[in-house]
Structure formats: C-alpha cells, structure tokens
Amino acid sequence: MSTPHDTPSPAATLSPLLILCLAATWLVWGSTYLAIKFALISFPPFFQMGTRFLLAGVLLLAWMRLRGRAMPTGRQWLHATVVGGLMLGGGMGGTAYAEQTVGSGLVVAFIAVVPLMIAAVNLLWRVYPTRLEAAGIAVGLCGVLMLTQGAGFQASPAGLAAIAIACATWSVGSVLSQRSLPLAHGATGFASEMICGGVLLLALSAIAGEAPAWPPAPEAAAAWAYLVVFGSLIAFNAYMVLLARAPAALASSYTFVNPVIAMLLGVAIAGEQISGFEWAAAGVVLAGVVLLLFGLARRPRAPDSATSPAAVSGQPQEERP
Template identity: 70%
Template sequence: MTTTIATRPPVFGLSPLLIACLAATWLVWGSTYLAIKYALLSFPPFFQMGTRFIAAGALLMVWLRWRGTPMPTRAEWRNALICGTLMLGGGMGGTAVAETSVGSGVVVAFIAVLPLIIALINLCYGVKPGRMESAGIAVGVVGVLMLTQGASFQASTHGLIAVTVACVSWSIGSVLSQRTLPLAPGAMGFASEMLCGGVVLMGLAAASGETPVWPPQPEAVAAWFYLVVFGSLIAFNAYMVLLAQASAGLASSYAFVNPVIAMLLGVAIAGESVTGFEWAAVAVVLAGVVLLVGSRAKQTPGQ
C-alpha cells in the first residue's frame, strides 16, 4: 500500500496553511521592530503606520476587486473600523510611539503578555485554555522574562504607557474580530481593516502635528516598503487567518518567538554578544511554543 502526500497527517495537527501563517508571524514580525526603528528616521510613528496600512490595504483591495471579490457590507465596514482602530490605531500606533523612546527589548518583552491578556479576555466568552495551552503560555512568558534579564532597559513614562496601551488594544481587537465583530470573508476583511486602521492612524498623525522628514533617508524608505509588503500584506494577513482558524494561544505564539528573532538579528546585524544564559532563555521560549503548537492538535478551529 502506497502512502501519498495527500494522506499524510498534518504536522502537529496543523494544515500547511496554518504552518505558513505561523512562519510569517514568527519570522517576519520578529524583524519588523528593527524596520520600524529605521523607518522612524524619516517617518514619525502615526504617519509611518498610517501610510503603511493604507498602502497595503488599497493594494490588496484593488487586487481582490479585480478578481471579482465583493466589497464588504456596511456592517462589515463598521466591524473593520472598530477592530482596525483597536489593533492598528492603538496596537501598531502605540508600538511605533513606544519605539521612539523605549528600547526595542522592552517593547518585545511587553509583547509576551499578549497571550495572557487574550486568554483573560476570552474568559468573558466562557473560553478557557486547555492544560497544555496554559502550560505553553506560562513557559513562554518565563522564557521571555529570562531573555530580558541582565539587559539595561531605559524607558520614558509615556513610552511605557504607549506600549501598554498597544498590548491591551491589540488584544481586545483580536478577540472582538474573532468572537463578535466578524470582518468580510477572507482577504477582503483584512484589506478593509487595514484601510480603516490606516485612516484612523492618519487622523492621529494630523492631530499630533506629525510631519515626515523630506527628503527621507534611503534606509527609512526601504524599511517602510518592507513593512508594507512583509509586515502588512504578508504577516498581518497571516495573523488574521490564524485568529479565524486556530486557537487564541497559537495565534499569539509569535509573542514568544519574536524576542528570539530580535536577539538573533542583533547578533547578525549589530554584532551583539549573547551569553549562555540568554541562549538558555531561547530554549525555554521555544519549549513554550512547542506546547502551544501541540495544543492545537487537541482543539477545534476557533477555540
């Protein structure tokens, strides 16, 4: 009897699509913190994020309309505005504001609390994480805390407030888009959310009097294009697919992997040294991710 590729069981109970989405959120988002820093050389935080998501959302929507995908309904536009305001306006906007005065290590460390916040919010919907998923969240948080030990984090008060608002806003928006405020089906929902969130961010940019540096530095322009294509069109859409088809813990597992990616980029690009303790922390983080991935096999999509 011959075993074909189609009959082989998915890895860890995950489909190829979910594996690809995990790879995008883990690897690409781990590199976007560095890209945001470079883009801030010429583009202030709200302006940077607003133009990024408007460009990505418009490109995606034009492509979908060309393929005949129907536009969102009025209710779906409303949901996109609410979720876009929370996830992109508060979440991504707050992250960019934080990175103007807070070390990237602090920002990445804060992101580790996202799975806990999302799990707490999901309790309001009667959704409790399983034992393996709870263990994965706990182990992952411990690993990230280990990863940040020994580093000298200096942050302004408003920067810490910004990253806190970013984490809470992103978590609330994630749960609402998954539970009570459905977007338009498929990629059209993601496009409408990016457009709405981008408009909100541009409003914040205008209200705060932001103006970009002109002419922009080449590094800032390259970073902005990277954020549009990889951070928005690829990774953000991958995250929304995970929210729709995977558990909340698995969808937010990037929060544990991103600090590892950020550390490796620091070694490769900035020539930073990594101690044995920090490599041990990486092992703990990855152990938490393995537990989260393993928990997916025992849950149904959307749980």
C-alpha cells in the same frame, strides 16, 4: 476572521510551498520590528503605521475586487473601524511609539505575551483555559514581569506603558473580531481593517503634530516599503496559505520564533544591547507561549470548526508586524 481549516496530511506539511510560507512568517514578520526602527529615522510612529496600513489595505482591497469579491457591508465597515482602531491604531501604533525609546528585540519579546492575554480576555466569554493553558499563562506572565525589570524597560517608562497598552488593545480587538464584531470574509475583511486602522493612525498623527522628514533617509524609505510589501502583503498571503493547508500549531509557530529572530537582528544589525537577564526573561515568556499553544492543540475541535489566527496566536491574518 476565520478561515476553514482542514487537518492536512503529513506530506502537505513538508511541501516546498509550506516551507516557503513558514520562512515568510518566521523571517519576514520577525524582521519587521527592526524595519519599524529604521523607518522611525524619517517617519514618526503614527504616520509611519498609518500610511503603511492604508496603502497595504487599499492595494489588497483592489486586488480582491479584481477577483470579483464583494465590498464589505456598512456594518462590516463599522466593525473594521472598531477592530482596526484597537489592533492597528492601539496595537501597532503603540508598538512603533515604544520603539522610539526601547530596542526592537525587547519590544517583540514583550509582544510574545499577546496569546496569553487573549486567553485571559476570553474569560469574559466564559472560555476557560485547561490546566496546561493556565500553566502557560502563569509562566508567560512571570516572564513579562521579569522583562519589565530589565534595563531596557526600566530606562523607558513611557515605552513600557506604550507596549503594554499596545498588547492590551491588540488582544481585545482580536477577541472582539471573533466574538461580536465579525469582519467581511477572508482577505477583504483584513483589507477593510487595515484601511480603517490606517485612517485612524493618520488622525492620531495629525493630533500629535507629527511631521515626517522630507526627503526621507534612504534606509527609512526602504524600511517603510519593506513593511508594506513584505510585512503586510507577502507574509500575509503566506500566513493565509498556512492556515488553509497546515496544522494550527505549525501556522502559529511564528509566535515563539519571531521574538528570537527580532532579538538576534536587533543585536546584530542595530547594535541593541540585551542583557543576559532579558534573554532569560524572553525565554520564560516563550516557554509560556509554547505551553499555551500545546494546550490549545490538545483541545477537542468540532468537525465544522474554523481556525482563527487571533484565537490561536493573537495575530490577525494580515500582519503582526
């Protein structure tokens, strides 16, 4: 899941293309949580996510094949099944499940802890945080504990459990994809991950007996299409450009921008109720993420190192819806 990343010049950082790419990762990914909420009107959580990722993965893989890229090997498909099952089956499936009973803004505020969880999982590989990174982890976890005490999560223990499992499986899958289960190179690997994750989600949908409403409500159909086109394809490509041409800290800035965007949209459009205490808790979580990313940016890097979005921010290159 790594993409070679050369240090760009300051001029490149401010180019119009990179500004558009930043807008995509900030605004589009920040809005996908609200889109999930609207899609739930007609599409149950596992069905919604399964069809979304399966279609996006097939389209992306077809595009890569038209460009002459090789298909993943059998072993790479196996890796994609495990990683896709953890990150998309558990991560995104759990996220959509949680949004049935918890506001989208609170869900994404909780998800902001993923980079901190990834740093913790990396301890199993003896990758130890610096003092600044450790401080970020501690601050972020304090914010999550505060968040769980707010009215939104207190009213839905099932939603809290679902989002906690989603963050844990996403974090484990992110680390495994780098450490021991590498995918096919570049976008082909992410396409295989989306296809395998989508198939698993549809299997979970069948086991759960989910049945989408047909015909779907117009707003649900529009939200689902938005997730496929903008969330999984356009924003994905924008993030790939950022990884290749922008500093890692800038590319991963969506990590602390998305929660703010999602919470504001949830309140303004969906009428979600977020208390002052929950806003404060989200601020503490984001402060921890900023400390962690700042600590990561100060780590020395080998000349031939690569930047992985999962390593930097806990989000794969295809999406963090």
